Amino acid sequence: xxTAAIPVPEGTIIVGKPKWRPLEGEGNLAMLLLLxxxxxxxxxxxxxxxxxxxxxxxxxxxxQMGEFVGFENFARLLKDPIFHAVVYNTFLYTFxxxxxxxxxxxWLALLLNRDxxxxxxxxxxxxxxxxxxxxxxxxxxxxxxxxxxxxxxxxLFKLGIVAAGAGVNWLGDGDMAMLSIMIVNIWRGVPFxxxxxxxxxxxxxxxxxxxxxxDGAKPxxxxxxITWPLLMPVTMVVMLFSVIQTFSDFQIVYVMTGGGxxxxxxxxxxxxxxxxxxxxxxxxxxAVSLAMFPLLFGIVIFxxxxxxxxxxx
Amino acid sequence: MTKxxxxxxxxxxGGAAAVLASAKMPAIxxxxxxxxxxxxxxxxxACDTYLRTKLFPDAEKxxxxxxxxxxxxxxxxxxxxxxxxxxGAGPDVIMLNxxxxxxxxxxxxxxxxxxxxxxxDQGEWYKAALANASSGGKFFGVPMNYVGxxxxxxxxxxxxxxxxxxxxxxxxxxxAGKKLKAKGFPIGQSLGQSFGDPVGFAxxxxxxxxxxxxxxxxxxxxxxxxxxxxxxxxxxxxxxxMDEGGLAWDDSSNNRAFLAGTICATLNGASIYIEAxxxxxxxxxxxxxxxxxxxxxxxxxxxxxxxxxxxLVQSHVIPTYSKNQKAAKDxxxxxxxxxxxxxxxETGQGFYTPPTSGWESHKVWTxxxxxxPFALIGKSGLAPGYPGEPNAQxxxxxxxxxxxxxxxxxxxxxxxxxxxxxxxxxxxSIYGA
Numbered sequence: 001x002x003t004a005a006i007p008v009p010e011g012t013i014i015v016g017k018p019k020w021r022p023l024e025g026e027g028n029l030a031m032l033l034l035l036x037x038x039x040x041x042x043x044x045x046x047x048x049x050x051x052x053x054x055x056x057x058x059x060x061x062x063x064q065m066g067e068f069v070g071f072e073n074f075a076r077l078l079k080d081p082i083f084h085a086v087v088y089n090t091f092l093y094t095f096x097x098x099x100x101x102x103x104x105x106x107w108l109a110l111l112l113n114r115d116x117x118x119x120x121x122x123x124x125x126x127x128x129x130x131x132x133x134x135x136x137x138x139x140x141x142x143x144x145x146x147x148x149x150x151x152x153x154x155x156l157f158k159l160g161i162v163a164a165g166a167g168v169n170w171l172g173d174g175d176m177a178m179l180s181i182m183i184v185n186i187w188r189g190v191p192f193x194x195x196x197x198x199x200x201x202x203x204x205x206x207x208x209x210x211x212x213x214x215d216g217a218k219p220x221x222x223x224x225x226i227t228w229p230l231l232m233p234v235t236m237v238v239m240l241f242s243v244i245q246t247f248s249d250f251q252i253v254y255v256m257t258g259g260g261x262x263x264x265x266x267x268x269x270x271x272x273x274x275x276x277x278x279x280x281x282x283x284x285x286x287a288v289s290l291a292m293f294p295l296l297f298g299i300v301i302f303x304x305x306x307x308x309x310x311x312x313x
Numbered sequence: 314m315t316k317x318x319x320x321x322x323x324x325x326x327g328g329a330a331a332v333l334a335s336a337k338m339p340a341i342x343x344x345x346x347x348x349x350x351x352x353x354x355x356x357x358x359a360c361d362t363y364l365r366t367k368l369f370p371d372a373e374k375x376x377x378x379x380x381x382x383x384x385x386x387x388x389x390x391x392x393x394x395x396x397x398x399x400x401g402a403g404p405d406v407i408m409l410n411x412x413x414x415x416x417x418x419x420x421x422x423x424x425x426x427x428x429x430x431x432x433x434d435q436g437e438w439y440k441a442a443l444a445n446a447s448s449g450g451k452f453f454g455v456p457m458n459y460v461g462x463x464x465x466x467x468x469x470x471x472x473x474x475x476x477x478x479x480x481x482x483x484x485x486x487x488x489a490g491k492k493l494k495a496k497g498f499p500i501g502q503s504l505g506q507s508f509g510d511p512v513g514f515a516x517x518x519x520x521x522x523x524x525x526x527x528x529x530x531x532x533x534x535x536x537x538x539x540x541x542x543x544x545x546x547x548x549x550x551x552x553x554x555m556d557e558g559g560l561a562w563d564d565s566s567n568n569r570a571f572l573a574g575t576i577c578a579t580l581n582g583a584s585i586y587i588e589a590x591x592x593x594x595x596x597x598x599x600x601x602x603x604x605x606x607x608x609x610x611x612x613x614x615x616x617x618x619x620x621x622x623x624x625l626v627q628s629h630v631i632p633t634y635s636k637n638q639k640a641a642k643d644x645x646x647x648x649x650x651x652x653x654x655x656x657x658x659e660t661g662q663g664f665y666t667p668p669t670s671g672w673e674s675h676k677v678w679t680x681x682x683x684x685x686p687f688a689l690i691g692k693s694g695l696a697p698g699y700p701g702e703p704n705a706q707x708x709x710x711x712x713x714x715x716x717x718x719x720x721x722x723x724x725x726x727x728x729x730x731x732x733x734x735x736x737x738x739x740x741x742s743i744y745g746a
Contacts, residue, residue: 063398063420076742081735147558148570171561174725258388260506260714261560262721277392279712280416282399 055286062280073287082263083288086271089178090292093267094246097185101242102235104186105193110223112194113201123195130191138255141184145170145256174264177257181265184252189245193238200234201227236307240300247296268292346640347379350629351404353387356460356568356584356664359591363660372647378640387508387564391416391712398632405635406644410508411711412445412696412703414454414630421453422631422638424645428452431649436671439691444703446628454628455645458658458665461624461690462513463610465571465585466578469598470498479578479611483521483546486614490554493577500555501576503562504721506714509625510564514580514613515717516623516697519543521616526710526740527701533744535719536737543616544720544729551724560721572596572604580613582625583664583687590662610686612693624694626668663687706744715739 023029056073060066077083112123129137144151153167162168171177204227212222250269253259259266259274266274268288276285350369355361361384369380383404385393390409397403398420414421428447432438438456446454466479470493480486490500503510519525524540527533551557556576559567567579572588579585586608589596593603612620629648631641647653658665663677663684668691678688698707710716719736723729 062395063417079738080742081738145561146569147556147561147566148573148575169558169561172558173560177561257561258506258563260718260721261504262718262725264725273392274713277395279709280391280395281709282395 052286052290055283056290058283060283062282066283069283073284074291076284077287077291082266082271083291085263086266086268086288087295089265090247090267093178093182093185093249094243097182097189097246098239098242100182100186101189101193102239104190105238106197106235108190108194109197109201112198123198126194127191129188130195134188134251135255137188138184138252141180141187142171142256145180147172171257172261174261177261177265181252181256184256185246185249188252189242193242196238197231197234200231203234204230232310233307236303236310240303240307243299243303244296247299248292345373345377345379346637347381348406348637348640348644349381349383349404350406350408350641350644351383351385351390351393352408353390353410353627354384356565356582357587357661360657360660360665363657368648368653368657371653372644376640376643376647378637378644380644394630394632398634401634403632403634405637405641406629406631408457408627408629409454410625410627411512412626412698412708413712414446414628415448415703415705416708416712417630417632418448418453418705420633422633422635422642423451423453424455424631424642425450425452427455427642427646427649430646431455432669434651434671435649435654435667435669438669439694441624441694441696441703442626442628442668442691444696445626446630448702448704454630455649456626456628456668457649458627458661458668459624459691459694460509460582460627460664461666461687461694462510462580462582462622463612463686463690464578464580465583465608465610467498467598467607468609469607470496470577479609480614483518483550483614483616487550487554490550490577494554494556498575498577499557501562501567501570501579502555502559503564503567503579504559504717504724505562505566506718507563509582510562510567510580511714511717512697512711513623513625515720516699517613517621517695518547518616518720519716520621520695520699521613521618522546523616523618525700526707526716527698527744529700531701531704531706531744533737533740535740536733540733541729544723544732547720548723548729560724574599574604583610583662583684586610586683587662587664609683612686620693621695622690622693623697624666624690626694626696666690709743710740713739 023032057068057070058066059069059072108126112119112126116122143149147169150167150170152170153162156162156167169176170180208226208230209222212226217225248269249267250273253265253267253270254273257265259270263271268291272285272289272292274285275281275288279285352361352364365382369382372378373380387410390407391413393403394407394409394417397407398417409417425447428438439459442456442459446452446456464479471477471479471489473496474489474492476489480489486500493499502514504515505511519540522539522543524535524537524543526535551559556570562570567576567581568585568588570576571579571581571585586605589603589605589608593605596604598604598607613622614620629645631638631645635641648657654667658667658672658675659677663681666672666687667675670691673688673691675688678685696703696707697711698704701707715736719732722735723732727735
């Protein structure tokens with residue numbers, strides 16, 4: 001029997017290769033959807049970072065491209081007494097303020113977690129230092145620490161603690177200046193700790209505490225054996241954020257002391273700014289801020305590992 | 314309603330893009346050239362007002378340009394020019410302090426022609442103005458003025474300790490300060506990380522004691538017997554006679570302290586006196602008299618090497634990125650033409666001293682004897698880096714506050730020898746050993 005072609009009505013049946021539909025594969029679609037984020041990360045994180053590294057290994061100054069000099073800038077930093085002071089200052093500043101922020105923040109969180117009148121209002125109020133733009137707050141603090149017009153000294157004088165004209169030299173003495181900027185940092189950072197830790201506290205079931213109380217545990221024991229361990233993961237994450245923020249702090253020092261007196265309060269960020277932007281030594285400024293990276297990276301890795309250990313326990 | 318479909322959209326936007334892309338803009342879009350000028354927040358606010366309401370509007374009319382006038386805190390000027398040069402866009406004219414123009418030299422337009430016009434008309438450039446804004450006869454900035462730094466002192470307070478004139482030597486200065494500090498009115502001196510007064514005090518003090526950062530060949534020479542002695546003397550001076558908060562002061566702190574009556578003297582521009590003059594009802598002495606009548610001005614005391622001065626020089630520069638270089642030059646020329654400059658100078662009442670010698674007998678100086686000493690500051694002032702050149706290295710030393718910080722470190726407790734040695738290390742890494 002002869003085979004006769006079956007007539008196919010045009011346009012009804014699709015013959016040949018299927019249409020190219022690249023977005024139906026999960027992998028391709030995922031890549032496409034990720035693209036905007038990747039582009040943003042490249043633009044705002046990877047590019048400046050790479051650019052920073054490139055700058056740090058040249059001798060470029062403002063308006064001059066400069067040549068490759070390898071690690072010369074870093075070698076120079078190792079011999080730079082101001083840089084030594086900067087490293088010391090930054091670690092001291094970060095360590096002391098974080099400890100105080102943790103203690104005060106936890107204390108505040110425990111208080112706020114109780115039931116009392118105007119609870120919601122108070123909780124919102126506590127956040128104020130965190131909400132006020134840092135630079136504005138710093139100007140207010142600068143006035144409070146002003147050598148001539150310090151309201152704090154006036155208060156100490158009125159309370160009879162110091163004699164007239166013998167007030168504390170808040171920003172004029174190296175150690176006091178360091179203390180002053182620490183106070184401001186703590187003032188600003190405590191609300192973040194308090195609110196975050198309070199959120200953590202609220203996830204802890206009150207039953208545990210009550211059960212322990214029935215078994216005769218004292219309040220201190222209830223805190224130490226129940227609340228504190230359960231709060232640990234949140235605490236560590238909050239600490240991590242805080243350490244990163246504090247380590248690279250800029251605004252408080254820039255506004256209040258400009259790094260002075262005699263470099264006593266310079267931190268990585270302010271010294272990098274003074275060298276790079278103030279003096280136009282772009283490569284040296286980049287080297288200072290890049291030097292911050294391995295140190296901060298080390299701290300963060302350490303903390304992240306600790307968080308993992310706590311979480312998997 | 315017109316429906317926007319793809320075709321229509323492309324037509325309209327494409328047309329607009331074509332217009333934008335074409336080199337020749339339609340006549341309607343041709344605005345006058347805008348010159349963006351960046352200056353400091355003036356310590357004599359009336360001068361800013363004069364520029365804003367009179368000089369710049371006049372310039373707009375005369376030159377057919379548009380002037381955009383912006384002011385920032387003086388300590389932020391360097392940040393602005395750095396970011397401008399790096400980004401290749403920013404203000405067309407920027408004011409810089411002291412020898413900072415040297416730092417950006419390679420990115421600044423040659424303005425020798427403007428400088429020549431000013432000098433032709435108004436006398437020779439003073440030494441420090443010339444040194445700070447030019448090298449080898451080429452100007453990369455046009456100095457507009459000095460801000461003279463002299464000691465503003467309280468006549469009545471010094472009279473209380475038996476003095477009718479300001480101490481002429483550092484020993485007498487220390488002694489007077491000691492007596493007045495005991496009465497609760499120390500000498501107030503800024504030695505913080507700020508551009509003006511701390512520099513104007515620390516450098517001349519060091520020179521008068523025989524110390525200097527480099528020798529006349531530009532070789533680091535800070536570690537000398539004279540410098541160590543100067544640092545030791547300063548430490549004692551600070552304890553005996555000065556307001557110890559001064560290490561944290563910036564350029565406005567001492568103004569506030571003086572006007573509040575807590576210090577007996579301070580090295581400053583004339584801004585304190587001018588402010589007191591402007592508001593006689595607000596600023597009074599302890600017994601209710603106007604403060605303005607209790608202020609006189611004096612040069613820094615003499616050391617073994619004599620009297621020295623470093624007065625702030627302020628210059629305008631035009632970065633090479635500017636697309637309106639010609640208009641910017643025209644504006645600078647207009648600002649410093651005698652007829653336009655004079656009213657501005659008079660508004661400053663002597664806070665600003667002209668950078669050329671043709672103004673020494675102007676009526677601003679002769680009409681008010683309190684201001685008269687400022688007429689002469691141009692003759693005595695030296696530039697940072699003296700006795701070497703005020704080059705980029707000296708500018709770097711200046712903007713890192715190394716000299717002031719050397720004294721501050723010793724005041725804070727470091728030994729004089731160590732403070733000088735630390736400073737020497739820094740200087741060597743800048744100048745090369």
